[in-house]
Amino acid sequence: MAKKPDKVRRSEEEWRKALPPETFEVCRRQGTERAFSGRYWSSKEPGLYHCAACGAPLFDAAEKFDSGTGWPSFTAPVDETAVEGRVDQSHGMLRTEAVCAVCDSHLGHVFPDGPGPGGRRYCMNSAALQHERREKGGAEGE
Numbered sequence: 001m002a003k004k005p006d007k008v009r010r011s012e013e014e015w016r017k018a019l020p021p022e023t024f025e026v027c028r029r030q031g032t033e034r035a036f037s038g039r040y041w042s043s044k045e046p047g048l049y050h051c052a053a054c055g056a057p058l059f060d061a062a063e064k065f066d067s068g069t070g071w072p073s074f075t076a077p078v079d080e081t082a083v084e085g086r087v088d089q090s091h092g093m094l095r096t097e098a099v100c101a102v103c104d105s106h107l108g109h110v111f112p113d114g115p116g117p118g119g120r121r122y123c124m125n126s127a128a129l130q131h132e133r134r135e136k137g138g139a140e141g142e
Ligand SMILES: [Zn+2]
Pocket: 051, 052, 053, 054, 055, 056, 100, 101, 102, 103, 104, 105
C-alpha cells in the first residue's frame, strides 16, 4: 500500500509570494486557464508532471493523451493517492475537482469519459503542472 504523503500547508499569502501569478490563480483560487493557452496541452515530451505548487509527482507523460480540449489530459495519476477528487458544484455544474493530495492545490477536473480502462479523463491546467523531462539512461540504483 502506498503511504499517504505528508501534507504541505501554507497560508494564501505565502502561496501568493511563492508562486507565479498564473499558477497561484489556478492552484489557490480554482482558476482555469484558457484552452490552448497553456504550455503543456500539446506536449508529447516523455517525463513526469509535478505539482507546480509543491513539487509532488502527479502524472506520468505516458498517461497523457490528446483530448482535443486544449488542456493537458491524462487517463490516470502516477499514483492513486497523488490526486484527490472532491465534489465541485460551482458554476451550476456537478463536477469532480482534482486537487494535489500533498498541498490541496487545485489542478483541474476529472471527467468520466476518458479513453483508458479506468474511463477517466484528468483535465488539468498547464499552470498547475511542472514537467520534468526524464533523461534516457539516467536510471539510478537505490
Ligand atoms: Zn501540490
